[in-house]
Amino acid sequence: MTALIAGRNTPAKAGDVQVGLVAAAVNIFAGAMLVRNASGHILPAVTGTDLIGVGRAEVAVDNSDGAAGDATATFKNGRFRYANSAGADEITIADIGQPCFAVDDQTVAKTDDTAARSAAGIVEDVDDLGVWVIFNEALTRAAL
Structure with a gap:
């Protein structure tokens, strides 16, 4: 062209x-x-x-x-709040801007559990009710 x-x-x-x-x-x-x-x-x-x-x-x-x-x-796609994992996989405000990983269809975790979990999205915020996740395939792939 x-x-x-x-x-x-x-x-x-x-x-x-x-x-x-x-x-x-x-x-x-x-x-x-x-x-x-x-x-x-x-x-x-x-x-x-x-x-x-x-x-x-x-x-x-x-x-x-x-x-x-x-x-x-x-x-x-966009920003949605899902449940936070617990223990060593609990997401905190220190993880804002980092990838988070899918545990199930309503829970995200801080780690990929030794490469057992796939990336869900990017942590945007954390509050008492859960984790705000940015869903954008290209952004998530680039963050990995």
């Missing part, structure tokens, strides 16, 4: 709502923390490897009897 010589109507994706194909045999609850697997499918966050946090499920999706790609999930 050559450089522009006039204005261009460049397509854009407005907002923070996204849609992705769901992994096989999963049930997603509204509000769940979601991850993308190595093949690009969306599933509820679990302790596992080769996953990356993508955001919060906007609606429930039951693909428990389906194959990968049989259903779609609507999710938002």
Whole structure:
């Protein structure tokens, strides 16, 4: 392509709502923390490897009897609060700006548990109710 010589109507994706194909045999609850697997499918966050946090499920999706790609999930990236892990994996304000790791679809931890957990997102804040996590795939991948 050559450089522009006039204005261009460049397509854009407005907002923070996204849609992705769901992994096989999963049930997603509204509000769940979601991850993308190595093949690009969306599933509820679990302790596992080769996953990356993508955001919060906007609606429930039951693909428990389906194959990968049989259903779609609507999710938002952005900032959401999830439960904090405990003990040595509890996230504190000293961890703000650092990656956090998925324990399950509603809990994040400070460490990857010796490479057993995948990154959920970036810690934005910590309060008495949990951890505020920034979900942005590119930002999370860059932070790793």
